[in-house]
Amino acid sequence: xxxxxxxxxxxMNAPASMVERSARAxxxxxxxxxxxxxxxxxxxxxxxxxGGGGDAPAAESTASEPAPEAAAEAEPEEPKGxxxxxxxxxxxxxxxxxxxxxxxxxxxxxxxxxxxxAGGVPNWLVAVFIIVPVFAITYALFLPNGPNCGxxxxxxxxxxxxxxxxxxxxxxGEGTIDFFxxxxxxYASCAACHGANGGGNAxxxxxxxxAILATFPTGQxxxxxxxxxxxxxxxxxxxxxxxxxxxxxxxxxMPGFGNSLTETELRAVVLYERVAFGNADxxxxxxxxxxxxxxxTAALGE
Amino acid sequence: xxxxxxxxxxxxxDVASAPTDPGPDSVARAHGVAAVLFLVVGVLVYLGAAAKLxxxxxxxxxxxxxxxxxxxxxxxxLLYGWLGLxxxxxxxxxxxxxxxxxxxxxxxxxxxxxxxAGGVAAGSVAVGVAGQGAGGRYLELPLWSDAxxxxxxxxxxxxxxxxxxxxxxxxxxxxxxxxxxxxxYAIGYAIGAVPLFxxxxxxxxxxxxxxxxxxxxxxxxxxxxxxxxxxxxxxxxHPRLGVLAFWSLVFTWPWTAxxxxxxxxxxxxxxxxxxxxxxxxxxxxxxxxxxxxYAMRGRFEQARxxxxxxxxxxxxxxxxxxxxxLVVQSFRSSSSVVHLTAWGTGFEQLTLLGAFGFLAMAAAxxxxxxxxYWRRNFAGVHLVLAAGGLGIAVxxxxxxxxxxxxxxxxxxxxxxxxxxxxxxxxxLRAAEGxxxxxxxxxxxxxxxxxxxxxxxxxxxxxxxxxxxxxxxPEGAPTQRLGVVVQGAFLLVVAAALxxxxxxxxxxxxxxxxxxxxxxxxxxxxxxxxxxxxxxxxEGCWYCHTQQVRPIVTDVGLGPVSVPxxxxxxxxxxxxxxxxxxDLAHAGSREPTxxxxxxxxxxxxxxxxxxxxxxxxxxxxxxxxAYGHLSDDDLRALAAYVTGLE
Numbered sequence: 001x002x003x004x005x006x007x008x009x010x011x012m013n014a015p016a017s018m019v020e021r022s023a024r025a026x027x028x029x030x031x032x033x034x035x036x037x038x039x040x041x042x043x044x045x046x047x048x049x050x051g052g053g054g055d056a057p058a059a060e061s062t063a064s065e066p067a068p069e070a071a072a073e074a075e076p077e078e079p080k081g082x083x084x085x086x087x088x089x090x091x092x093x094x095x096x097x098x099x100x101x102x103x104x105x106x107x108x109x110x111x112x113x114x115x116x117x118a119g120g121v122p123n124w125l126v127a128v129f130i131i132v133p134v135f136a137i138t139y140a141l142f143l144p145n146g147p148n149c150g151x152x153x154x155x156x157x158x159x160x161x162x163x164x165x166x167x168x169x170x171x172x173g174e175g176t177i178d179f180f181x182x183x184x185x186x187y188a189s190c191a192a193c194h195g196a197n198g199g200g201n202a203x204x205x206x207x208x209x210x211a212i213l214a215t216f217p218t219g220q221x222x223x224x225x226x227x228x229x230x231x232x233x234x235x236x237x238x239x240x241x242x243x244x245x246x247x248x249x250x251x252x253x254m255p256g257f258g259n260s261l262t263e264t265e266l267r268a269v270v271l272y273e274r275v276a277f278g279n280a281d282x283x284x285x286x287x288x289x290x291x292x293x294x295x296x297t298a299a300l301g302e
Numbered sequence: 303x304x305x306x307x308x309x310x311x312x313x314x315x316d317v318a319s320a321p322t323d324p325g326p327d328s329v330a331r332a333h334g335v336a337a338v339l340f341l342v343v344g345v346l347v348y349l350g351a352a353a354k355l356x357x358x359x360x361x362x363x364x365x366x367x368x369x370x371x372x373x374x375x376x377x378x379x380l381l382y383g384w385l386g387l388x389x390x391x392x393x394x395x396x397x398x399x400x401x402x403x404x405x406x407x408x409x410x411x412x413x414x415x416x417x418x419a420g421g422v423a424a425g426s427v428a429v430g431v432a433g434q435g436a437g438g439r440y441l442e443l444p445l446w447s448d449a450x451x452x453x454x455x456x457x458x459x460x461x462x463x464x465x466x467x468x469x470x471x472x473x474x475x476x477x478x479x480x481x482x483x484x485x486x487y488a489i490g491y492a493i494g495a496v497p498l499f500x501x502x503x504x505x506x507x508x509x510x511x512x513x514x515x516x517x518x519x520x521x522x523x524x525x526x527x528x529x530x531x532x533x534x535x536x537x538x539x540h541p542r543l544g545v546l547a548f549w550s551l552v553f554t555w556p557w558t559a560x561x562x563x564x565x566x567x568x569x570x571x572x573x574x575x576x577x578x579x580x581x582x583x584x585x586x587x588x589x590x591x592x593x594x595x596y597a598m599r600g601r602f603e604q605a606r607x608x609x610x611x612x613x614x615x616x617x618x619x620x621x622x623x624x625x626x627x628l629v630v631q632s633f634r635s636s637s638s639v640v641h642l643t644a645w646g647t648g649f650e651q652l653t654l655l656g657a658f659g660f661l662a663m664a665a666a667x668x669x670x671x672x673x674x675y676w677r678r679n680f681a682g683v684h685l686v687l688a689a690g691g692l693g694i695a696v697x698x699x700x701x702x703x704x705x706x707x708x709x710x711x712x713x714x715x716x717x718x719x720x721x722x723x724x725x726x727x728x729x730l731r732a733a734e735g736x737x738x739x740x741x742x743x744x745x746x747x748x749x750x751x752x753x754x755x756x757x758x759x760x761x762x763x764x765x766x767x768x769x770x771x772x773x774x775p776e777g778a779p780t781q782r783l784g785v786v787v788q789g790a791f792l793l794v795v796a797a798a799l800x801x802x803x804x805x806x807x808x809x810x811x812x813x814x815x816x817x818x819x820x821x822x823x824x825x826x827x828x829x830x831x832x833x834x835x836x837x838x839x840e841g842c843w844y845c846h847t848q849q850v851r852p853i854v855t856d857v858g859l860g861p862v863s864v865p866x867x868x869x870x871x872x873x874x875x876x877x878x879x880x881x882x883x884d885l886a887h888a889g890s891r892e893p894t895x896x897x898x899x900x901x902x903x904x905x906x907x908x909x910x911x912x913x914x915x916x917x918x919x920x921x922x923x924x925x926x927a928y929g930h931l932s933d934d935d936l937r938a939l940a941a942y943v944t945g946l947e
Contacts, residue, residue, distance in 0.1 A: 021537065022776065125543070125592055129585055136581035140574045153638035153711075153853040154565075162816075162861025164852045172714070172857045182718050262727065264718045 004035060007042035179264075179291050180282060183272025186265045190273075193252070198277035203252035207277035215241035218280060221289040224270045231256030267291050329411045333391035334669045336419045337662070338758060340383025342751055345655075348376035349744045355737045355881070358908075358924045366431045369926050370841020374442035375430040381440055381516055382451060383422045385658055386487055389523030390418070392665040393462045393480040396530045399773055400477045403469035407461050414457045421450030437838040437874025438508040440516055441494045448495035455491050459484035463787060472780040475544040476533060479526030481783070482552065482790050483519050489794055490514030502567055502865045503806025505873030506560065510802045513559035514794070516654060518552070524621070524661025525551075525590055528614045531668060535604045535611065536597035538776040543596075545779050547589035552790050554582035556797035560805075561632040564641055565851035566876065567863045568805050575801060576632035584625040591622055597775060609681040610664040616689055617660030624657055638853045639711065642880045644733065645703025648696045655747065656692050663688070663754070672757045679757030684750050691746030698743060702736035706880075710855045720858040722883040722891060727922050729880070737924075814866030822889070822945030823870055833942025836935055838872060840928070847877030848886040848946065860887030882925055889947040893917050900940040905929045 009016040149167040193204040200206025216224035274280040351372040425447025429435040494511030561576035719725030902910035907923040
């Protein structure tokens with residue numbers, strides 16, 4: 001039978017395992033022996049087409065061809081023109097037929113059968129097909145993703161100006177600039193040298209323990225801002241700060257951040273250093289660093 | 303069938319020796335070769351555009367090589383030349399084998415290749431070199447070439463349908479998708495080209511067409527290829543999800559179109575539609591992939607040996623991400639962060655280059671017969687480089703998009719900066735790194751085409767039979783051809799009525815107060831009209847939106863946009879991405895309300911010529927310099943932008 005199987009497989013240009021499976025199914029459905037089916041497919045004789053069999057149409061059409069042509073290294077899926085016989089109704093065979101066709105030779109297939117409910121769709125997929133659409137409609141209609149003000153970033157529109165405004169009609173986020181938070185975020189670019197907690201690092205000076213306000217005392221925030229803006233390379237004087245520290249005396253270079261930070265970020269990061277590491281009063285420092293009511297305009301209007 | 307009968311028998315021994323013989327397979331292969339050539343052109347041009355985001359002065363000084371001219375050429379080549387022609391090639395090659403018929407009208411089909419390829423190529427030249435670009439992302443080809451390409455896709459759909467109809471009334475699964483794909487191309491192209499509405503309606507119509515042309519159509523073609531190739535190895539079909547998967551895909555996908563205008567000026571309910579249908583699409587894609595995966599259980603060894611099937615596997619894995627990303631883009635909460643950012647470009651790359659691209663490459667390997675051996679055709683190198691490069695590029699877009707989205711919200715919430723003018727520098731700073739990574743990823747993707755082409759040249763033997771097995775697995779469901787074509791047509795039309803025809807009529811043609819006052823929206827003055835034409839043809843709208851949404855992100859950009867703002871404009875001006883700031887009210891702001899400064903800025907944003915223009919010098923800008931435009935054109939474009947009040 002193996003030899004027969006090989007011949008049939010060669011004639012059909014299909015893997016032997018698949019041919020064997022198809023042959024078993026055909027034998028089962030027609031009540032003949034597997035050998036008879038294989039012999040017919042190998043080119044030895046005619047086979048009778050059945051309407052609702054479980055065979056692949058291609059297998060059938062190839063089998064009705066003379067074997068040598070298909071086996072001659074030709075393209076196996078060359079269209080066979082008018083000779084092709086297409087099975088009218090290639091519906092899925094009933095489950096019991098499938099089981100009979102495959103006497104549990106592959107474990108996975110058996111597992112499949114356990115997972116699959118009537119109709120051939122696995123249970124978990126049926127669940128997905130029910131749950132997702134239900135969720136979709138529920139979500140769209142009821143959960144906080146809707147079109148109402150306050151949902152998902154949505155604002156109200158002022159009927160006069162057409163501008164987006166808060167849900168109560170007030171201008172959005174009026175007077176709530178958190179310069180300390182901006183400074184904290186900006187400080188990430190300073191933390192590499194001066195430490196995340198402002199403690200310094202090797203040659204890089206620390207800010208804690210009163211050091212920051214000793215160098216740039218309260219009332220001299222502008223000088224602090226200028227130092228961060230310009231850095232050591234272009235600093236005009238030999239010393240900096242109230243301590244008159246010689247430029248470069250720490251052994252490290254301070255880059256100027258005037259080109260990489262916006263004016264707001266520059267002032268906010270100085271504010272952050274003074275408040276977080278020098279324990280300066282926040283409100284006083286905001287005024288000191290030009291971020292208060294009047295200075296704010298200057299910083300933002302850059 | 304008379305034409306088919308007169309054709310010589312397909313040359314079984316050596317098809318490659320007779321490429322001009324219009325035998326069924328040589329028609330398909332000619333389409334495949336043309337598609338691959340378009341892929342190479344499209345990827346290289348797309349790479350050039352990505353390079354300009356990193357180095358805006360790269361290859362500058364010539365109109366044809368500016369960002370806004372390169373991008374539409376790459377879209378036309380990738381979307382219609384590569385994915386479109388490859389879909390046709392796959393259908394012509396696979397449908398005769400699936401149905402046991404011959405390719406219908408082979409001579410017409412071969413001639414039609416010249417129509418589609420010629421139309422795309424001529425239209426691209428018109429857009430790129432002659433500056434005839436029409437507005438609308440992916441729909442830039444001018445109307446005359448649209449007519450040529452549209453007729454080409456229609457003829458291809460008819461040829462495929464006649465081929466499928468010739469042998470039997472009942473079609474196997476792969477054939478539904480292949481025939482369906484060509485009809486989706488034809489319908490989508492017709493919808494995209496025919497000017498029905500102005501303004502918001504035009505935008506809605508355009509996005510609907512795009513959802514078919516850059517979504518459902520190439521997806522259907524790719525799934526058809528997957529069913530064909532996997533079906534041959536599978537042997538038998540277990541769960542019967544095929545019918546459900548096909549119809550839920552066709553039903554849900556077109557309805558997701560309005561996600562492109564989430565929070566836009568259309569009616570509120572239109573924003574809920576894509577939320578529901580993106581989730582619905584999730585079901586459809588799960589069904590498709592589950593159907594294919596179940597069929598493959600226990601047969602992975604056979605599949606692993608095959609080059610095309612490995613590409614199918616990667617394509618399907620990427621395809622599984624598509625509905626998930628669509629959900630993120632559709633939901634209002636996530637859309638308010640990622641919409642109008644580079645995130646959308648990530649989706650573009652994931653779909654066009656990734657999911658659909660890999661499935662089309664699988665088809666190319668199979669149809670062109672270059673995928674027989676892993677070792678001889680470098681397919682492994684191609685796969686690794688293409689997948690790796692694409693992954694890098696897509697991730698960079700998503701990171702960039704999230705950073706930009708959160709930067710905009712942070713600026714508004716802290717009131718530290720506005721997302722226009724100097725404040726936009728924060729957005730560009732967030733994009734800087736990811737743009738370089740994107741360029742590297744796309745360059746790797748482009749390099750991956752070398753082993754692909756080498757395989758094509760060295761191994762085009764015409765032996766395509768590396769996928770063993772019967773043509774159709776046992777137990778696979780079939781459907782009638784008429785049901786597939788008519789059903790798909792009806793579903794698409796139903797979606798079109800709801801997601802763009804009704805809202806477009808609803809939007810009306812009543813101008814808003816703004817549209818009556820703003821000289822750039824009325825455009826009675828020819829100067830403004832010329833500027834408006836340039837805004838469209840030079841592709842300003844690729845990087846600048848003109849829509850202010852009623853959400854936190856857009857606070858500070860001026861009055862929220864309403865449908866009446868667009869009554870006299872093309873839908874394209876609404877835009878899709880803010881690589882630069884929103885321009886809806888550019889003329890109401892300093893310094894963009896000065897025509898003199900704007901003219902200098904357009905000529906070179908990094909170093910504006912003339913006196914006293916330091917106010918607008920922005921060395922950090924990535925905007926292209928438009929110094930190559932004539933003085934009159936610069937003046938007109940400056941007038942248009944400053945007239946957007």
